[in-house]
Amino acid sequence: MSVDAVLNQVDADLDNAMNRLMELLRIQSISTDPAYKPEVAKAAEWLVKDLQSIGFKAEIRPTTGHPMVVARHEGAGPHLLFYGHYDVQPVDPLALWNTPPFEPQIEDTAKGKVIRGRGASDDKGQLMTFIEACRAYKAATGTLPGNITIFFEGEEESGSPSLVPFMKDNAAELTADLALICDTGMVSPGVPTIAGSLRxxxxxxxxxxxxxxxxxxxxxxxxxxxxxxxxxxxxxxxxxxxxxxxxxxxxxxxSEVPAEQLAMWKTCGFDEAAYLGGVGMTKAHGEEGYSTLEQQWSRxxxxxxxxxxxxxxxxxxxxxxxxxxxxxxxxxxxxxxxxxxxxxxxxxxxxxxxxxxxxxxxxxxxxAKAAFMDTSRPEFEKARLALTDEWDREAVITGMGGSIPIAGYFKDILGMDAMLIGFANEDDAIHSPNEKYDVTSFHKGIRSWVRILDRLNG
Amino acid sequence: MSVDAVLNQVDADLDNAMNRLMELLRIQSISTDPAYKPEVAKAAEWLVKDLQSIGFKAEIRPTTGHPMVVARHEGAGPHLLFYGHYDVQPVDPLALWNTPPFEPQIEDTAKGKVIRGRGASDDKGQLMTFIEACRAYKAATGTLPGNITIFFEGEEESGSPSLVPFMKDNAAELTADLALICDTGMVSPGVPTIAGSLRxxxxxxxxxxxxxxxxxxxxxxxxxxxxxxxxxxxxxxxxxxxxxxxxxxxxxxxSEVPAEQLAMWKTCGFDEAAYLGGVGMTKAHGEEGYSTLEQQWSRxxxxxxxxxxxxxxxxxxxxxxxxxxxxxxxxxxxxxxxxxxxxxxxxxxxxxxxxxxxxxxxxxxxxAKAAFMDTSRPEFEKARLALTDEWDREAVITGMGGSIPIAGYFKDILGMDAMLIGFANEDDAIHSPNEKYDVTSFHKGIRSWVRILDRLNG
CATH class of the missing domain: 3.30.70.360 (Alpha-Beta Plaits)
Structure with a gap:
């Protein structure tokens, strides 16, 4: 079976996929504020049902905090664990939102269509790219792809207090050959990006x-x-x-960044003027003597x-x-x-x-300590080729300024490497009013996972 | 008629006077927050009615902000204008109040009975000392004392935006021989105090x-x-x-404080250890080289x-x-x-x-600029003697760290000197949670005004 049939299925089902995402975005799963605890639980239940509907064995896994969602499909090929988080940031200051944060909508903007709402980019929109890729495989081929565990948490935006105990208690179940994490961005719009390090x-x-x-x-x-x-x-x-x-x-x-890495960063498509100017800055305000990317990724x-x-x-x-x-x-x-x-x-x-x-x-x-990926593993080159095919642009391996402690936990607790691939853009306003996710990120993100799964399972 | 009859009337009517004050304290007249505008108006109306009930010709005088209250009793003697303010500070942080700020109560404390509630000391309790003195005169003698104008504002805690225009528009009516202002404190408990300067x-x-x-x-x-x-x-x-x-x-x-004034401050009864220690400080944190009183009054x-x-x-x-x-x-x-x-x-x-x-x-x-009183006027000595009689302790003329712009306005706009006498104590927690006014301050404050009016009209 060709991967094209699955990609065609993604294209044909895109409107439905966006409607499903918007359903999830309507759930006010703010994890840091105890008042929203029932909403966080509701989001977990929504995901379990959706995963069950496409053939995963999925269940809520209670913790002393917000629940985990674990889903399993046993199949051939390397065991891949996909991680995402279904909780979102608080919405204050509410007055600065142009539309209600939990009433998502599709908007036409000068840069193309976007899905607007809290969590659209961080991380509901991103985790749904993987679910939708699985759904397309199921629809086009009759079965889910490969050998997959899905692991979603609901405490990422509030310090993940239950994560380490849960991973320790369920180490055997959660230890796969490689973790896939979709909670990062692209270094510049249209430039597919794999994170080599996280702060x-x-x-x-x-x-x-x-x-x-x-x-x-x-x-x-x-x-x-x-x-x-x-x-x-x-x-x-x-x-x-x-x-x-x-x-x-x-x-x-x-430690200082090696010269060859710095050289790669200089050609990775990062648009410094757009990055700074987009938020009203005319210069980088961090440590003198370091470039904007160094200040963001390595300092x-x-x-x-x-x-x-x-x-x-x-x-x-x-x-x-x-x-x-x-x-x-x-x-x-x-x-x-x-x-x-x-x-x-x-x-x-x-x-x-x-x-x-x-x-x-x-x-x-x-x-949590900084995390460094083992980019020498063959899966990184396979993913890079898959992303390059989808985006018609050489995929790059960069640093990342954000902190996703899970990558370090996977390594330290489960001995499992992680590969971080995400489709967010700098202007997504995550953690800010008017958060959005580009429809292009969502659509090509789903297609990217189809191609990555095809290569990893090939 | 002896002043004793009036003082006896004050003593006999004290419980009723406290009930009247508590009625006024129940009105949530927070002037800085527009949400409380109707409550501010209600406090003004309450005062007008109360003043009318003891024989003043009293009325609400609208402004573009909160209303003024002006009351008049024409009689013999020097024309005295009494000033106070009926608005109060906001109550946040509400969680730190031990009792609801607008449900005043009489409490027994280690230092004696207090009236607890927002505005008890600043300035509703203080302004009521003068009204109660007038009421006692009326009850004991059948007439209000002397030649009095009463002038209350409702914007003192929010910058008094209407005050200067109102004074200019009503200059003739408000210009008396001397202004009396009751919005200050005593330098130490039991030490009757006249303010010689305000910051x-x-x-x-x-x-x-x-x-x-x-x-x-x-x-x-x-x-x-x-x-x-x-x-x-x-x-x-x-x-x-x-x-x-x-x-x-x-x-x-x-300018530096003259040596003779500094010398007087040293013997005025100010208890530095109580002042600092009462709020958890072991030293004065202002400018090095200046005493606590200098930091508070003259810097x-x-x-x-x-x-x-x-x-x-x-x-x-x-x-x-x-x-x-x-x-x-x-x-x-x-x-x-x-x-x-x-x-x-x-x-x-x-x-x-x-x-x-x-x-x-x-x-x-x-x-507003700092204000300096003309303490050479004979009324100051008369008031000093009256206060010394009431409190069995030599009254003192001190500096004041607070700002009561009205004293400067009286001088600049109406050419009228002011005398500031108040009965608040340092631990009254004005502008703080759990504000209180000592029943002693209230009671002897009323008696002080009876004696001062007696001497000024004598």
């Missing part, structure tokens, strides 16, 4: 406590320690004037993701608040160890807490 | 805009400008390492009252937000001009805004 992540949150109670800035302004001023000084101390992280020992474990960061304290309402309030709050994430590279980086970051800040203030850390937040 | 105020608010949209810290962390980091640097730049404001020219117009400040941006919800969100926000108030002293200070503050921050960021100022916020 790691460390999450932190702290409260800086000052006066025992909120104070009046007339009665106490001057003598009082102001936590908002002090937290600003703490944050300002994290970087030097060249953009370098000023935390002692922070760069231990970071560690300390970013502030949330900062608040005092009065935020309309008008003015002459308050010196009792406390201030800060959420931080660090991106890690090379051999940086999240436990070690956490200790250094905390030591840096604790050493700078002034008299009469206290720093309180949230102890619930996790971290 | 001025400048309000500012800005938004720092960075990326065009919220960004994912994996895709953009490194190259992206992070408004939360940048706003922290801006705020950290406002002070040097000695606590001195680092804004160029900020201290122009500030200018730049304080951050609100700071926010990015994700504030439960869990983590890997976002680099598009913008960050900051609310500032400066306390001004000496001849510092708010218009001039505003220009300097803005210039300081604008010079530090990085490439690809923009600062946007709220243009609706106002300012």
């Amino acid at each position: 790691g992540m460390l999450k932190e949150e702290f409260t800086l406590k000052g006066p025992r109670i909120d104070l009046h800035s007339g009665f106490y302004g001057g003598p009082a320690l102001n936590p908002l001023r002090e937290i600003s000084k703490l944050i300002a101390s994290l970087h030097d004037e060249t953009g370098r992280v000023a935390v002692d020992g922070f760069y231990e474990g970071v 560690p960061t300390v970013e502030i993701n949330g900062l608040w304290g005092g009065y935020q309402g309309a008008g003015s309030k002459t308050v010196i608040p009792a406390e201030a709050h800060c959420k931080i994430t660090c991106r890690l590279v090379g051999d940086m160890d999240p436990v070690d980086v956490r200790a250094k970051l905390r030591a840096h800040l604790e050493a700078r807490v002034p008299q009469d203030a206290e720093i309180h850390w949230d102890s619930s937040l996790d971290g | 001025g105020m400048l309000k500012e608010e800005f938004t720092l805009k960075g990326p065009r949209i919220d960004l994912h810290s994996g895709f953009y962390g490194g190259p992206a400008l992070n408004p939360l980091r940048e706003i922290s640097k801006l705020i950290a730049s406002l002070h040097d390492e000695t606590g001195r404001v680092a804004v160029d020219g900020f201290y122009e117009g500030v 200018p400040t730049v304080e951050i009252n609100g700071l926010w941006g990015g994700y504030q919800g439960a869990g983590s969100k890997t976002v680099i937000p598009a913008e960050a926000h900051c609310k500032i108030t400066c306390r001004l002293v000496g001849d510092m001009d708010p218009v001039d200070v505003r220009a300097k503050l803005r210039a300081h921050l604008e010079a530090r805004v990085p490439q690809d960021a923009e600062i946007h100022w709220d243009s609706s916020l106002d300012g």
Whole structure:
């Protein structure tokens, strides 16, 4: 049987595939907010039913957090495990959405048709590319392709607290010859991309406590320690004037990118002007002396993701608040160890807490090392050829600035390599208002998996 | 008629007076939040009715903002204008209140009975001390005391936008021989205090805009400008390492406190350990080289009252937000001009805004110069003697760290001096959760006004 029959089936069924995706996008599966727990469960159930409908043996697998979805099709060929996540980011600030985040729609834009809605790109649209590829195989050939396990989690956007225990408890079931992960993007529109490395992540949150109670800035302004001023000084101390992280020992474990890799990055189709200009930047604001791609793919960061304290309402309030709050994430590279980086970051800040203030850390937040793929495995070349066929453009192996801890867990816990292939674009506004997924990404993404499965099983 | 009969009437009617105050405290007159506009109006109407019930000719006087209350009793003696404000601060953070802020109650505490609720001290409890003194005169003598105009505003906690236009439009009606203002505190519990000076105020608010949209810290962390980091640097730049404001020219117009005044401050009963320790501080955190009282009464400040941006919800969100926000108030002293200070503050921050960021100022916020009372007027000595009689402790004339722009407006617009006498205590938690007013302050405050009116009319 030729792969063309399956590709034709993908083309013929595209409208139905988009309708199925939009059904999944209507489910408000925000995992970080406990209020949405029933919606997260609903998304898992939707997926189980859909997978069962095309012949997978699929089931909900409860955890102490949100459930996993595991599905199995036993067949010939290498055992492939496909991973995706069905949970989504919060939608705030809601006022900046042009359409309701959970009422997805197909829109015509200057750059082509897009599917608009929270999760369209991250990661419901992406995981559905693989399901739709399987569905097309089933429709065109009467059977699902090869030897597949599907593994979806619902906690990726909230630190995956259940993931490692679940993988340990179900190691035999989840260990395949290779993991396929679809949660990454293309380096530039139309350039098929395999991720060679991912940055790691460390999450932190702290409260800086000052006066025992909120104070009046007339009665106490001057003598009082102001936590908002002090937290600003703490944050300002994290970087030097060249953009370098000023935390002692922070760069231990970071290695420079080899020259040949840098050379490949320069020709990988990355459009720096579009990347920066698209979000209103005229230059890269990271460490001086490193290119935009290096800052994004191979350099560690300390970013502030949330900062608040005092009065935020309309008008003015002459308050010196009792406390201030800060959420931080660090991106890690090379051999940086999240436990070690956490200790250094905390030591840096604790050493700078002034008299009469206290720093309180949230102890619930996790971290993961950077991940490097074994791109010498033959599956990478097969996938590269399949992607090159589909996109009429040489596929590239690049770095990735994001953190998908699962790749590291697959390696460390299950001894399984992973291959990350995704079809998101830089302007998808994932984690932002007005998230979208290009219909081209969705359509050619499905076709890409058909071709990749054909080559991996060939 | 002896003043004792009036004082006895005050004592006999205290429970009723407290019930009346609690009725007023139940009205949620938060002026800064437009949602509470009807409640602000309700408080004004309540006051008009109460003043009419004791013989004042009282009325609501509409403005483009919240209404004024003006009441008049023509009688013999110097024309005295009493000022207070019936609006209150917002109540957030609501979770820190031990009782609902608008369900006032009398509580027994280790330091004696208190009236608990938003506005109990600032300023409903204080303004009611004067009304209750008048009521007692009326009950004991059959007539209101002397020659009185009462003037209450409902916008004091939101910048008094209607105050100056109203005073200009009604200058003849509002110009008396002396203004009495009850919106200040006692330097230490039991030490009757007349304010000799007040700090001025400048309000500012800005938004720092960075990326065009919220960004994912994996895709953009490194190259992206992070408004939360940048706003922290801006705020950290406002002070040097000695606590001195680092804004160029900020201290122009500030004069040192004369030695004899400093000497008086040292013996005025101010309990530094109680003042600092009561809110969890072991030292004064303002400018090095100045005492706690100097930092509070005679030195200018730049304080951050609100700071926010990015994700504030439960869990983590890997976002680099598009913008960050900051609310500032400066306390001004000496001849510092708010218009001039505003220009300097803005210039300081604008010079530090990085490439690809923009600062946007709220243009609706106002300012007022510091105010100095003419304590050589004979009314000050009369009031000092009356207060000394009531409190069995020499009354003192001190500085004040707060800003009550009305004193400056009375002088500048109406050519009228003001005398500020109030009975609040440092631990009243005004502008904070669990605001309270000591029953002693309320009771002896009423009695103080009876004695002051007796001496001023004597």
